[in-house]
Amino acid sequence: MSEYFIPVLFLIIFIFAIIKRVKPYDAFTVGAKSAVPFAVSIFPYLVSIFVLTELFEISGISSAVSNFLSPVFRVMGIPKELTKLVLIKPFSGNGSLALLTEIFTKYGVDSYLSRCACVIYGSSETVFYIAAVYFAGAKTKKLTAPIIISLIASFCSCVFACFICKII
Amino acid sequence: MNVIFGLVLTVSTALLIWHDPSAMLSSMLAGGEKALSLTLKMVVIYAVWMGVFELLEKTGLAKVFAKTLKPVNKFLFGPLPDKANDYMSLNISANILGMSGATTPMGIKSIAELEKHTGTEYAIAMFFVINATSVQLIPSSVMALRTTMGASTPADIILPTVLATAVSTIVGVLLVKIFIKKDGYAKKSSDEKGSKKAKNKLEIPFLRKGKTFLGKAHNGGN
Numbered sequence: 001m002s003e004y005f006i007p008v009l010f011l012i013i014f015i016f017a018i019i020k021r022v023k024p025y026d027a028f029t030v031g032a033k034s035a036v037p038f039a040v041s042i043f044p045y046l047v048s049i050f051v052l053t054e055l056f057e058i059s060g061i062s063s064a065v066s067n068f069l070s071p072v073f074r075v076m077g078i079p080k081e082l083t084k085l086v087l088i089k090p091f092s093g094n095g096s097l098a099l100l101t102e103i104f105t106k107y108g109v110d111s112y113l114s115r116c117a118c119v120i121y122g123s124s125e126t127v128f129y130i131a132a133v134y135f136a137g138a139k140t141k142k143l144t145a146p147i148i149i150s151l152i153a154s155f156c157s158c159v160f161a162c163f164i165c166k167i168i
Numbered sequence: 169m170n171v172i173f174g175l176v177l178t179v180s181t182a183l184l185i186w187h188d189p190s191a192m193l194s195s196m197l198a199g200g201e202k203a204l205s206l207t208l209k210m211v212v213i214y215a216v217w218m219g220v221f222e223l224l225e226k227t228g229l230a231k232v233f234a235k236t237l238k239p240v241n242k243f244l245f246g247p248l249p250d251k252a253n254d255y256m257s258l259n260i261s262a263n264i265l266g267m268s269g270a271t272t273p274m275g276i277k278s279i280a281e282l283e284k285h286t287g288t289e290y291a292i293a294m295f296f297v298i299n300a301t302s303v304q305l306i307p308s309s310v311m312a313l314r315t316t317m318g319a320s321t322p323a324d325i326i327l328p329t330v331l332a333t334a335v336s337t338i339v340g341v342l343l344v345k346i347f348i349k350k351d352g353y354a355k356k357s358s359d360e361k362g363s364k365k366a367k368n369k370l371e372i373p374f375l376r377k378g379k380t381f382l383g384k385a386h387n388g389g390n
Binding site for chain 2: 005006010012013014016017019020022024027028029030031032034035036038039042043046047048049050051052053054055056057058059060061094097100101104105109110115118119120121122123124125127130131133134135136137138139142143144145146147149150152153154156157158160161164165168
């Protein structure tokens with residue numbers, strides 16, 4: 001069902017373009033052109049975020065922080081096996097996907113831990129990555145408050161995820 | 169961001185010198201490589217979607233989305249510049265429909281458009297938080313992974329995921345409403361300005377709170 005969605009939507013757009021006598025080639029090229037400055041603007045920010053993530057992981061800070069925080073998370077209902085996932089998710093989509101796979105193989109796909117990890121993975125976003133990309137070209141550097149709010153909101157959904165997976 | 173970045177860089181470098189000095193530079197370069205491959209991927213997605221969106225705009229269909237979502241936008245962001253409203257409507261539609269390729273280009277466009285006007289800081293913050301706590305209806309990538317790993321009922325995580333995303337978005341929206349000062353973009357017409365003032369008056373307790381919170385956070389963080 002969902003595989004039809006985008007093609008059908010595009011078809012409607014293309015048909016409308018013909019009806020309205022829009023020059024499709026010219027218009028499409030204008031849009032695509034904006035990808036070049038976009039690439040130049042996001043790359044430096046992505047490099048910073050990814051270097052940060054790599055160092056965070058390889059230096060052992062990530063494990064240290066997750067060891068330190070897991071009792072706190074435990075109190076809020078997040079199992080200690082999932083602490084790392086909760087911490088990595090805001091930084092890296094690939095990193096958290098790798099962790100998710102690891103949890104699947106370690107504890108079984110249908111276990112509470114795995115289902116819970118899925119919900120955590122699916123319900124939160126890579127906040128820092130989004131911040132880097134969305135604000136790459138922006139003048140506003142007032143990002144701290146929105147980032148903190150997003151992180152708190154994501155954390156709430158993680159706590160909720162662990163709770164709801166026990167019931168459903 | 170500068171504080172976090174500086175702290176992580178310093179501490180991790182110090183730790184690596186302690187236990188594995190050779191891994192330091194190579195892991196930084198590995199990070200850079202990942203960033204490059206992601207940038208390439210993003211540019212292709214961006215180019216294709218922006219091409220289609222240009223058509224969407226030229227045909228006037230974008231206005232249809234914008235009109236449908238206008239009440240939602242008004243509730244979330246307050247009054248918006250027209251063009252920003254169009255892009256933001258497309259971004260939010262794409263978010264809800266789970267078209268992840270489309271959300272980012274439209275999001276960037278929206279922010280660039282909002283930035284052209286003064287008094288849009290609140291809208292920018294709200295818009296970012298909504299995107300960062302995304303409303304996703306079908307977690308398709310997770311379900312695919314579960315299927316390949318042999319889960320008995322791969323779809324049983326849909327409902328909890330939808331509920332959990334809703335929780336994060338609602339919490340995010342509420343926090344923005346509470347802590348970020350509503351500056352409000354004012355359209356030129358005096359009519360709108362009047363109603364804007366009345367609105368701001370109602371939120372004075374929040375306004376004060378927001379001001380100090382923002383002030384502190386910004387001085388410290390940037």
